[in-house]
Amino acid sequence: MNAYDNSQRFLFDDTDIRGEMVCLRDSYAHVLAKHSYPEPVAELLGEMLAAAALLVGTLKFEGLLVLQARSSGAIPLLMVECSSNRELRGIARYHAEQIGSGGSLAELMPDGALAVTVDPAQGQRYQGIVALDGVNLSACLSSYFATSEQLPTRFWLHADGRTARGLLLQQLPPDRLKEPEERAASWQHMTVLADSLTAEEQMGLDNETLLHRLYHQEVVRLFEPQPLVFRCSCSRERSAGAMVSLGEEDALKLIEEQGGEVVIDCQFCNERYRFDAADVTQLFHGGGSRRPSDTRH
Structure with a gap:
């Protein structure tokens, strides 16, 4: 199995929290090879790819997950699709004259909105929308789950044009911890530890090392990695x-x-x-x- 293109689930045995980690390299490179994207665009697109792969890992369905971000700025469109078979593709539209060497999400995609669409092979299509008003894409996606009726979920995303990495934590329904105070304290503890993760650590460490560095005092079960590939559905x-x-x-x-x-x-x-x-x-x-x-x- 390609060590760089997979998602890997983990579970805390003593609390009601699960996680997912994603690493993309070849699939990310395939997406970027189709277009000549400036660095800021390539990095945002990589974060979107990692986010889509993380979200598919939390869903039990057959079909397609689509993330589509639109704005009035230098990047008017980012769109990523990930199927339940873990096949990825993505595209960006940008105004080259407005793209510098960098820029925050707010600068690149002002007045932006992100649509999260779940399109199952059978059943009803679902879509939720969140404003792109966070400091980065991770914050926007975390805000989407915080303001919806779905399970509390946090994201940590990074991409550099070569590798895209993602970490997700999600609180599960009450099982091991029943009291609201205990659940809140556990969730805060796990997310605060994840917040201590630097971009360099997330981009450079393998999954086992990363989990040990963050949660060496916790009982964590790490499951087998699931492969991710680039594949376009056109024909x-x-x-x-x-x-x-x-x-x-x-x-x-x-x-x-x-x-x-x-x-x-x-x-x-x-x-x-x-x-x-x-x-x-x-x-x-x-x-x-x-x-x-x-x-x-």
Whole structure:
């Protein structure tokens, strides 16, 4: 297993708190390789990728988790998807002339809002929204859980354009600790210790060492790591579906207007899918999309 692309759950045996740690390297590199992002954009996108992977680890569902941040500033869009199969992809939109060598979240994404969407394969879609008014993405996500009716959850996220790391703590329903005062004291104790973690420690330490440094006086169970990979869900078949939705007459007219072929671009991975008149005729007359004419992709 790739030591750098996984999430790993841990559990405190003496209290009702669980945690998750994420490390992304190859999958993060795949996302960044598709676009030439300035450093501040790449770092924020890495934090979003780590956050999505952490959140998927807390959910029991089949489907897709989407984090989408929008603003009126230098970075108008950050979007990350992580499936229940732990497949990641992400994209950012930015105004290059407004990007400097750094900048806080508030400076890069003023008037921003973050939408957290859970889209299960079966069942009802859920979305929550939080303002991007915290000092960083970790604070904004922590605030989202603090103000919602969900379980109290805290995040610690860092990324440097090469590696993205994340730590999550979540308070569970009462089991080992029943009294509200005990639960509150335990939660404060664990989060205060996590707050002592420096960016250098989180980026440089392996999971076992990190947990020992923070919680060597606690009884902690560390579970097996779960792999994470970059994978884009685009395909020629899905693009062909978009052509079919136009209807044969309109699809052929569009191809004529476009000079003989329509090119459908995937914004996430930059893949291009080309369709000419022969492809469209094939689509509408039972030939499918897997055998394009002279064009490929």
